[in-house]
Amino acid sequence: MSEPDDIKLMERCSNGDRHAFELLLARYEKPVFNAAYRMLNSADDARDVTQTVFLKVYEHLDQFDPKYRFFSWIYRITLNESMNWLKKTNRLGALEGDTADTASGPEQEASNQQLSEGMQAALMTISPDYRAVIVLKHLLGCSYHEISEVLEIPEKTVKSRLYTARQRLQETLTERGLH
Amino acid sequence: MMIEPKYFELIQADLDGEIDLAGKAELEEFLAASEEGRGVYEELETLCRSLDGMPEMDPPQHLRHVLLNQAPVKAAAEPSPGFLRGLFSGPALGYAGVFAAGVALTLALVDSDQISRGTFDDMTGLVGTIADSKLTAPEHGTISVDESEVAGTVTLRSAGPLLIVDFDLSARQPVEIMVGYSDKTIWFNGFAQLESIGTTIAAQTGAVTVNMDGKRRYAVYLNNPGMRPATIDLRFMAKEQVIHEAQLSFSGTG
Numbered sequence: 001m002s003e004p005d006d007i008k009l010m011e012r013c014s015n016g017d018r019h020a021f022e023l024l025l026a027r028y029e030k031p032v033f034n035a036a037y038r039m040l041n042s043a044d045d046a047r048d049v050t051q052t053v054f055l056k057v058y059e060h061l062d063q064f065d066p067k068y069r070f071f072s073w074i075y076r077i078t079l080n081e082s083m084n085w086l087k088k089t090n091r092l093g094a095l096e097g098d099t100a101d102t103a104s105g106p107e108q109e110a111s112n113q114q115l116s117e118g119m120q121a122a123l124m125t126i127s128p129d130y131r132a133v134i135v136l137k138h139l140l141g142c143s144y145h146e147i148s149e150v151l152e153i154p155e156k157t158v159k160s161r162l163y164t165a166r167q168r169l170q171e172t173l174t175e176r177g178l179h
Numbered sequence: 180m181m182i183e184p185k186y187f188e189l190i191q192a193d194l195d196g197e198i199d200l201a202g203k204a205e206l207e208e209f210l211a212a213s214e215e216g217r218g219v220y221e222e223l224e225t226l227c228r229s230l231d232g233m234p235e236m237d238p239p240q241h242l243r244h245v246l247l248n249q250a251p252v253k254a255a256a257e258p259s260p261g262f263l264r265g266l267f268s269g270p271a272l273g274y275a276g277v278f279a280a281g282v283a284l285t286l287a288l289v290d291s292d293q294i295s296r297g298t299f300d301d302m303t304g305l306v307g308t309i310a311d312s313k314l315t316a317p318e319h320g321t322i323s324v325d326e327s328e329v330a331g332t333v334t335l336r337s338a339g340p341l342l343i344v345d346f347d348l349s350a351r352q353p354v355e356i357m358v359g360y361s362d363k364t365i366w367f368n369g370f371a372q373l374e375s376i377g378t379t380i381a382a383q384t385g386a387v388t389v390n391m392d393g394k395r396r397y398a399v400y401l402n403n404p405g406m407r408p409a410t411i412d413l414r415f416m417a418k419e420q421v422i423h424e425a426q427l428s429f430s431g432t433g
Contacts, residue, residue: 018247025246033238047239054246116233137195138230144197163191170226 006070014061021058028071029054031140032078038135039082041124045089049081056081072149075140079132079150086128118178122169130165137162182216190220194227241382244367316343322425328417329354335411335427341368342401342429344411349394352417358387358399359412365403372397406432 006027012020032053037046056077064073123131136142136150147162148155189206192198198206210216321334331348342365344358367382378391380399387399403409408431415423 022247025243029238029243029246030235033242034235037236038233043236043239047242050238050242051246115229119229119233134230138227139233139235144195159188159191162195163187166191166223166226169230170222173226 007066010061010064010070013058024057025054028074032074034139035075035078035135036082036085038120038123038139039079039128039131040085041120045085049078049085052081053078068149069146072146075136075142075150076152079135083128083132115178118173118176119169122172122176122178125172126165126168130161130168133158133161134165134169182213182219186213186216187219190216190223194220194224241367241370241380244382245369319429320427322413322427324348324415324423324425326415326422328352328422329415333413333425333427335429337403337406337429337432340402340404340406342403342409342411344399344401344427346389346391346395346397346399348391350392350417353390353392354422355416356389356391357412357414357416358389358401359414360385360401360409361412362403362407362409364405364407365401365409367399368402369400370397371400403429 006024009020009024013024029050033046033050036049036053037043040046040049053074057074064070123134126134132151133147136147142150144155144158147158151158153161186206186209189198189202189209192202193206210220316336316338319335319337321332323332324330329348329350331346333348334345336343336345346356348354363385367387370380370387372378372395378389378395378397380390381388387401389397389399391397401409401411409429411427411429413423413425413427414421
């Protein structure tokens with residue numbers, strides 16, 4: 001995550017530089033889409049949330065506080081928009097037995113796919129707050145400090161949420177014979 | 180024997196790469212002495228590996244085009260038709276909203292007797308809204324398709340730098356339509372359909388592929404920034420066989 005570049009791109013975007021926006025998009029489209037997908041378990045919903053996220057980024061460029069890092073800002077928007085989407089669709093609670101809406105190809109090894117789908121289904125059984133720390137840690141590769149910055153919670157809370165989230169995932173996977 | 184909470188913390192910190200040297204030494208000492216501790220460590224390590232190994236998905240191809248279309252709104256100095264970009268730029272418009280706006284635009288461009296036939300009764304509110312914009316949309320040609328698999332018309336229109344390929348087709352079986360354009364400066368700008376299901380679209384460089392079945396009304400939007408002359412190649416396929424080919428031409432206004 002090359003922060004000076006992000007900030008420069010943000011400045012260029014503010015001046016109406018379309019190419020700078022294209023570069024930011026190229027850098028963050030995939031992580032944003034994947035984070036939303038893991039939060040929502042739906043590629044269609046993730047697509048809509050991704051669009052909303054970039055609209056918000058573009059429209060609020062001037063509100064970005066450069067003391068924070070760009071990725072923490074865009075990931076925060078992504079998770080907030082995902083939470084809003086869950087609220088709007090009455091899926092804010094943990095979903096028992098939700099199945100994964102994956103788009104993996106037939107060439108993928110069956111056992112890996114089963115585990116991956118099982119993991120996504122298990123993710124949907126924990127609350128969105130716990131899901132968010134898992135997404136930030138394991139999908140977006142954030143450190144405790146970065147997670148605390150994105151979610152605006154103390155690092156101590158990050159650690160305890162991660163611990164509880166993993167414990168619940170492990171229980172669910174064990175119950176389903178996937179771990 | 181119960182494991183003290185601090186060791187759970189150390190195990191997690193180690194697996195997350197967030198442990199300091201003193202913590203690492205303490206953890207190693209604990210693990211060397213505790214079989215239960217080693218079991219917990221291995222279980223958590225396996226879980227973390229599975230989570231790290233979850234596959235990443237590629238976003239839909241056309242999403243970037245839709246997102247990029249939002250970017251020029253801030254560049255107030257850039258000349259543009261205005262209302263179209265405004266339609267796409269509102270924060271309240273979701274992805275479906277973009278398509279709905281596209282549908283409305285398409286409907287504003289079709290002649291009024293098509294609307295009065297009642298085909299689009301459910302969209303009249305949107306038509307009214309867009310009609311107020313007094314958008315002119317010259318027609319540059321229509322081709323008719325009359326094959327056993329698919330029949331109907333395809334019309335090429337333009338609105339500023341936008342080329343609108345307007346499909347009104349009925350297919351008896353799944354049909355794939357490739358909309359090709361060799362001019363590299365042209366890019367896919369959007370898609371609109373009246374039905375929410377039944378037609379899918381994929382955009383590649385120089386071509387947009389639409390899959391449809393049944394009676395469908397939809398439009399493909401191409402951005403032709405230089406408003407240069409352009410040729411749109413249409414290839415209709417069913418069961419992997421070419422069943423019809425046609426061309427539509429835009430003579431350019433740039």
